[in-house]
Structures are given as C-alpha cells and as structure tokens.
Amino acid sequence: MSRPTIAGVARAAGVSVASVSRVLNGLPATEEMVERVQRAVQELGYVPDARARSLKVGRTFQLTLAVADVGNPVYVTMMRAVEEVVSAAGYRLVVTTTGPDVVDEVALVRGMARGYADGLLISPIRVDEDLVKSIRECEVPVVVAGNVPAKAGVDTVRANSPKGMLLALEHLVARGRNRIAFLNGPADTVPGAARAKGFADALKAHGLEPIAVAEATDFTFAAGRTAAPDLLTAGGFDAVVCANDLLAVGLMHELAAVGLEVPGDVAVVGMDDSELAEQCFPTLTSVNLGSAERGRRAAELLLARIEDNDRTPRRIVVQPSLSIRRSTP
Amino acid sequence: MSRPTIAGVARAAGVSVASVSRVLNGLPATEEMVERVQRAVQELGYVPDARARSLKVGRTFQLTLAVADVGNPVYVTMMRAVEEVVSAAGYRLVVTTTGPDVVDEVALVRGMARGYADGLLISPIRVDEDLVKSIRECEVPVVVAGNVPAKAGVDTVRANSPKGMLLALEHLVARGRNRIAFLNGPADTVPGAARAKGFADALKAHGLEPIAVAEATDFTFAAGRTAAPDLLTAGGFDAVVCANDLLAVGLMHELAAVGLEVPGDVAVVGMDDSELAEQCFPTLTSVNLGSAERGRRAAELLLARIEDNDRTPRRIVVQPSLSIRRSTP
DNA sequence: GTCGGTCCTGTAAACGATTACAAGAACGAT
DNA sequence: ATCGTTCTTGTAATCGTTTACAGGACCGAC
Secondary structure (H helix, E strand, C coil): CCCCCHHHHHHHHCCCHHHHHHHHCCCCCCHHHHHHHHHHHHHHCCCCCHHHHHHHHCCCCEEEEEECCCCCHHHHHHHHHHHHHHHHCCCEEEEEECCCCHHHHHHHHHHHHHCCCCEEEECCCCCCHHHHHHHHCCCCCEEEECCCCHHHCCEEEEECHHHHHHHHHHHHHHCCCCCEEEEECCCCCHHHHHHHHHHHHHHHHCCCCCCEEEECCCCCHHHHHHHHHHHHHHCCCCEEEECCHHHHHHHHHHHHHCCCCCCCCCEEEEECCCHHHHHCCCCCEEEECCHHHHHHHHHHHHHHHHHCCCCCCCEEEECCEEECCCCCC | CCCCCHHHHHHHHCCCHHHHHHHHCCCCCCHHHHHHHHHHHHHHCCCCCHHHHHHHHCCCCEEEEEECCCCCHHHHHHHHHHHHHHHHCCCEEEEEECCCCHHHHHHHHHHHHHCCCCEEEECCCCCCHHHHHHHHCCCCCEEEECCCCHHHCCEEEEECHHHHHHHHHHHHHHCCCCCEEEEECCCCCHHHHHHHHHHHHHHHHCCCCCCEEEECCCCCHHHHHHHHHHHHHHCCCCEEEECCHHHHHHHHHHHHHCCCCCCCCCEEEEECCCHHHHHCCCCCEEEECCHHHHHHHHHHHHHHHHHCCCCCCCEEEECCEEECCCCCC
C-alpha cells in the first residue's frame, strides 16, 4: 500500500477532494467538515505531495543560493543569514557550488528555467556579457549579491570595498604604518578588480605609494600561502592588506615561517570579517563588508520580488566597518 | 507571452507531444523527427518543466543533506564530498540546517514524505526513539552519517572515534606526554558520548588516569573558549585531546591568553582534521575521522538505495588516521 | 410564499510532462 | 497480391493537487 492521496482522504472522510484541499489550505468550511477531514488526514497519515502542488500552483517554495566555494567562510556567514530569512518565509534552500568559471554560472542561471526553484540568489565572482544576458532573461527572479551592471535590470546587494579599503588604511596609518603592501585575489574577478582599485585609490588618498602587490590565483588559503613569497621577496613593507580573510591567514603562516612577527614586524588586515578572523592566531583585524547583512537583505529582496515581479530593481550598498583585533598594533 | 510548453513545441514542429517527449528523452525516432523537434526547441527556447516532470515520474532529482551547523568546517568537508557525488549523478543538493534539537530533525525526516526530494542524508547529533522511528518509517530512502541503532534498518556510515582516540593517545604518549586532559562537546550527543567513552578506554589501554575533563555546551569555537577555564583551573596536564577542531582552536586561544605555549607547555590534538586544522596557528594535529570519505560513501549508498530500495542496509565504518602538525611536539 | 443573497460543497478542468496503447506505414516473405 | 513483422507516430490517460464554476441549502426580507 502506497502513500494516501487527497482522493483517499476524501473517500475516508466521505467528502469531495475539493473540500479536503480547502480545509488543508485554511479556506472557510464548517466546523464539522474541518473535523471530518482532519480525522481522516490523521488516520491515514496523509501528507500533501509537494510535486503535485508545485505543478499546480507554479511554485516550488525553494530558492537557490549559488556561491563559488562553500569552503570560504564568508559564504558560510552569508548562507546562515540567507537560510534564516528564507526558512522563516517557508522556503527551502538549494545550495549550489558554481566553482570559479563563469560558464558554469551561466549554465546555472539558464537552468533555472526548469522551474525547480522560485528564485535565485547568486554571488558571481566573474561577470561577463553572457552572464548579464542570462540574468536579464532568467525565467525566475534573480538577486545578485555582488556587483553587476545596472543594465542587468536586477536587484543587487553589494559591498562597498573601496570604503572598506579606506577604513583599513586609515587604521594602519593611524597606528604608524605607511609602507603598505597588498595581497589580492585574481584581478580578473569582480571582487579582485574592485579591491585593486580600492586599494590604489585609498593609498593615493593618504598620499602613499604601494610598496608591493601580489595576486593570488584564487581566494583561498592555499593560494594565499603560494602567493606570499611574491610579497616577501619584494619586502620593505610594515603592513599588508589582504583581499579576504583566507588569503590573510595564508599569508600569516608564511610570515611566521620566515620569522616575521604579526603585528610587531608586519601588521595584517583581512577582509570579510568571517568567523575565521577570530579563530586564527593572532586574531585578525578585518574589514567587515557586511556579509551577513548582505545575505539577509538579498534574501529579503528576493522574497519581495517573488511577491511582485514588477517592482523596480533596487541596488543596495551595505556599508563596511572595521573589526580591530590583534593582527594590527 | 509565457514559457513555451511541450504542446507549443509540438505545434511548432508539426508533430505530437509524445514525439517531442520521446526525442527529448532520447528514445528512438527518425532522423527527420529529431531534426524538426530540435529546431522547434531551439527556436522557442523550450526548457522542460521540472515540476511537471517530477509529478509524472515521481522523482525530483533532488537530495537533502541535513547537518546541525553549516559553520562547522567538518560539515563543509562533508558537503563538498556529497555535492561532488550527487551532482555527478545528476542530482541537486538541498542543504538544511537542523540546529542542535532532535525535534527539528524528526520534523525534517517526517517532512520528507512531501516528496520534494528523492532521498535524505542526515548527520544527527542527538538521537532518540522518535528519530529512529521516523527514519524507519520515512517515505524516501535515508542514509545516516553517524551512529544510529541497527534496528533503524538504514544504511549508515560512521567514524570510528574510539580508534581515533587511540591514535591520538598513542601519538601523545610516544611524544612523552602522559598527563592528558579531555575537552569534550555535549555528552548527551552521539559524537559526545562516543568520544567520552573512546577517551576513557584509550586512556585505560595506556594505563593512564584522566587528569581533567571538561564539557563544552556545543561543538563550536565559542563553546570551546567558554569551557577552557574549566580545564585551566583543574590544571596539571601537559596535553589536551579535543572532541573536534573548533573546540581545539577555542582552547588554544585561551591557552595563549594565560601564557601557555602550544606545544611546549601543552600539546593539543583536535578531531575531524578539517580545513581549520591547517589554517590555525600553530597548525593542529588532528584525528582524521574521514569526513570526506564518509560524505562520499554516504552519498553513494543513498544513490544505490534510490536505485534499489530492497537491498539490505549496509553499515560502513570509516577508519581514522592521524594528521600530525605543529600543535604536538 | 417567493425572491435574492450568502454560504458551503461538489464536479470537473486545469497544471505540463510521461507513457500505455493503438493505429498506420513500410517492408520482406510467401 | 497478401499477410505478418517491425518500426514509427499519435491519441489519450495519468500523476496529485488547486480552483473556477455551478448547484443546493439556508436565511431574512418583502
């Protein structure tokens, strides 16, 4: 004997399927009707089928969250925030890892047309024409956590990393460091490009010259370690700003390996202010780019757009703050 | 104009819906038929609707992964492994956070009856009668990553933490440490209980007495820090084994705060061998309980059971190894 | 008593795919 | 030329819900 369907419940309760459906969805019905249906549901252990329901109402009550790397703690923070908002609204979360390639992102966005989810929240790290086009044409609502041209016509929530860079530099300068190096992630990514420009501008604003700049091949711990020697051979710096926390922690390991003290010899500032920043040692001063808030607001925008797809796209910028810890003097 | 349906494609191609469906599913058809259908699909940009397909074929091609805390890096490792296996098999992954309460887990398992996913991979941290019952009665295949009574009649993949404890102690003793303390997570959880027993047995096997034991309220970094003073006031140890990496890192911070050197004054061993173990400083010697392999094998079992629900349940045990790093002498 | 309005309930038509079944075409063998 | 096979295609039922529509009961007002 297989799962009972709504027809079985109707039969058991001696009413029509429509009445069962109505009771289950809280539409008006007599006391007695509600009672009979609920008893039948109870007895048979009936649970409505999500697949059939989705087909009929055109909604799956699922949302997709697409990130490049689940191992990056900043996405964990974001995911937590998103999950909280969407599950409170009765949605499930489908988490997808896109990897570093833009073609996979495009394929994902196109695939949303299958309708297995009611919306997409994507945090792309590389953006090209194709991606923008696929987002604009996407069958379901999309919200981008990150930077994408306005012509994509889509809600976005992004960080203000130039401002974040300024905060980092101000802090370092205030603590007497002015020979500042920069460890970036890949410059051909959206965050990489933004941070490179932010760093250059912020330095200029303080009338400083860059001492050394290195570029890791990825925003990962391993890539941070690998890229560290590029900075070390250049040398001459008393502080390093890193494009994210993983890179910063990777760098700190290499600094320790060559006997440089943090923050004594070199101050280190990370970005993202992820959980890792307080778990590493010394604890990491980090620019809080508001990942939790970005996640929360992006999720809210997505829910709002699902309710009303005609609202004009909003572009929210979340302001950064600086979490000062022990890696800076 | 809204999304084209299979009927639209059929009309455009001048064939029947059945033929379109057949071509799309690779069933035999003439050269010309294939050609016409594909052109129409191309022209209209038709994408089959996953909701309708699910209803008809009774499959959603989604699997649910339920973990207690996405912030725990061990789950990240596991999730990576699971995602790799299931996406290779054409499934999407729905990630759900259950939190520390068993009632939420039970609700989740019961909710699977809605049929929004074809299977469930759950890693429960507290297990009670209700949970076992709900798992046994679950409408869709379930695989448990963790320890659950055989009577649940379900595939399981679990770690061998007693053996892992032995590895940790052997290592410490070999390095001359024999005043060994233990920082556990909540003892009323499955891993907590297993590790407590494992620790006691392993100590006995080496003819040692426990120096101090503390119990954190959670398997988190913060709980590790909070529980650390319980050990510190007891004192008298030259090594601490921790029930997971987060607790170990939390402890190391507190050790540093009171001026104790790792590994000079105190050796620290973690468990899980998560990414955090090589990111923290000093890098953490950690018992590798095979989270990646557990994830992989659990996913494989789930896929196998979806194919054939009558196979007899398997109970796989993954053997641990020790990753030696700098937190032990 | 009749009429018009509210309610509540049931019947049946969707939603968009897959697939059992039947019918027609093509072809070789007799 | 006829028959039987095989291969391809179309018709229509089906999956399990929701919901538009219509029918019937009930009630109050005239």
